[in-house]
Amino acid sequence: MIAVRALVTEAVALRRTLSRRSGLTETELDALDHLVESPSTPSELARLLDVSTAASTGVVDRLERRGHVERRKHPTDRRRLEIHVTDDGRAELLRHLTPMLHALTELDQRMTPDERETVIRFLSGAQAAFRAVEGS
Amino acid sequence: MIAVRALVTEAVALRRTLSRRSGLTETELDALDHLVESPSTPSELARLLDVSTAASTGVVDRLERRGHVERRKHPTDRRRLEIHVTDDGRAELLRHLTPMLHALTELDQRMTPDERETVIRFLSGAQAAFRAVEGS
DNA sequence: ACTAATCGCTAAGCAGCTTAGCTACTAAGT
């Protein structure tokens, strides 16, 4: 399945391009991506991003300096923080992701329901295959 | 198309895992990958990897030190080198890629020809979409 | 109440990248 490799290669290249275009590191973009889904603590973020908590502190520092996220006190645990994405951060991420999402949506709409189901099944399978290789 | 994002995320994670597992950087793995296809000069490699020629020198240094590639004189142009992957390098790459290729092949064989065609068409489309976003 | 674990952070060090600039060589212009 050469097409999968090609897609992944292109996706990796795109990540780099978006990183340069936005002036954020790939890790920072990934962090924003997670935070848009839901707020999380620095240590949870570290786990999600697969980096050390020390690195996570730096990521939050840089995003905060740009106004893309803010540190809030955790409501119950005074050791913790909750990192929330700001409207600015949300807009920034969307601004860079929109063209891609748009292109994918268009591609999606050109498929019949049957085709869509086939494709999704394949993509999930490939994802599972990757995950299996990781954990072995 | 959430499934595409999920696949890409997993693929990126897998690249990291393979990098750690092999003790090579992702760039070095990419370099090996290109060199297995065909030998190339350091500057060409730099272009393929999207890094500076200075970085490319370092990549070749490290791969050479491990015995995965070798520097050969270019037959006609005495300024150039030709970087060739060694049997050792080929084996090393294959060793880490085989499980993934195996899993993907298996997945591939579970599809009917019609499905396969649908999937390939989609993957190519997605790849083109990514490329389009890059160049804009 | 005391011990152990967890949270976020700082400090120090490292690896891989960048740009700038060098020498050797080739290509192009006259």
Added chain:
DNA sequence: ACTTAGTAGCTAAGCTGCTTAGCGATTAGT
């Protein structure tokens, strides 16, 4: 043929984002 401009690979210096180690503050477990 000779000079000029361009290209190839490399080194040097510096930056960035990561790592591990370890700290003080807070919470959880016994």
